[in-house]
Amino acid sequence: MIYTLTLNPSVDYIVETGEIVLGTLNRTSHETKLPGGKGINVSRVLRSLGVESKATGFLGGFTGKYVEEFLNREGVYTGFVKVEEDTRINIKLKAGKETEINARGPEISFLAIGLLKEQMQQLGKGDFLILAGSIPSSMPQTIYQDIVQVCKGTGAEVIIDAEGDLLKTVLGYQPFLIKPNHHELGQFFDREISGVADAIQYGKKLVEAGAKNVIVSLAEKGAVYINETDAFHASVPQGEVKSSVGAGDSMVAGFLAQYLKTGDTKEAFRFSVASGSATAFSIGLCTPEKIETLLPEVKIQDYQ
Ligand SMILES: Nc1ncnc2c1ncn2[C@@H]1O[C@H](COP(=O)(O)OP(=O)(O)O)[C@@H](O)[C@H]1O
């Protein structure tokens, strides 16, 4: 079974406006509400690809209820630990350029953390845990490491999509897949990642540090894939970016879904990139139809 763990889910409030003038009243031309948070997006894309998963993490308040009901309506299994305070609302502003304001998230009690860890003990060999996104500011910074340790003990594989220290602490546990974007990779090594060669060079260091499969996404420049033996670059299809929110999460879901189907990492990477672009070209997440349309346009090059 695949489990996704979103410690800090959200309601994403996607707002389209004309030019924003600070200090005045601005009005929207269109707005959309969607459940968000990295693991939750992965579960939603997996569901649309016909792959079962269970979404877990912490949810609370009216926003938490909205997220859970939305997921259940779509047929995503859920097993969230309930918390007192409201799940956060993240603002995704489309005023020409995309601007995001992600909130801190609710207070999480020790009791809730304990319940979550108990849940993680239930995973076993053959299971995957996708641990993704930020942690509420009230949580200990060691939480990723604590959970990965539990999973390693049970034999479950872990996939990590997180920034900075959260990623640093778990690399040694040999995650099955990690997917930083080029900003996150640059932040990790404290340098700018300016293109494909750089992304491959520094992605290889993440493989040396323990990750089995590394995808570095480069937005309109595509993505690179590195494992112990291969390095590839994928170009992205041309199209109009409607909202890139969830594009990275779609890549994770696309890779896993295709890998489980074929066992072929190169094809899984191609599918992953098509999934990312299919989401970038939509308001909301990709659909299987859109991915299939874009797939032939993703060109993969060996890069040694
Ligand atoms: N301008 C674009 N054109 C085509 N595809 C895009 C574009 N921007 C993003 N994507 C797709 O979304 C993926 C993830 O985008 P990126 O911004 O790098 O990640 P994240 O959403 O994690 O920050 C890219 O690898 C690509 O497949």
Ligand SMILES: O=P(O)(O)OC[C@H]1O[C@](O)(COP(=O)(O)O)[C@@H](O)[C@@H]1O
């Ligand atoms: O947990 P974080 O880092 O604040 O990110 C949460 C945000 O990321 C998203 O999961 C989208 O992630 P990507 O664009 O990287 O795929 C949103 O749904 C959510 O608002």
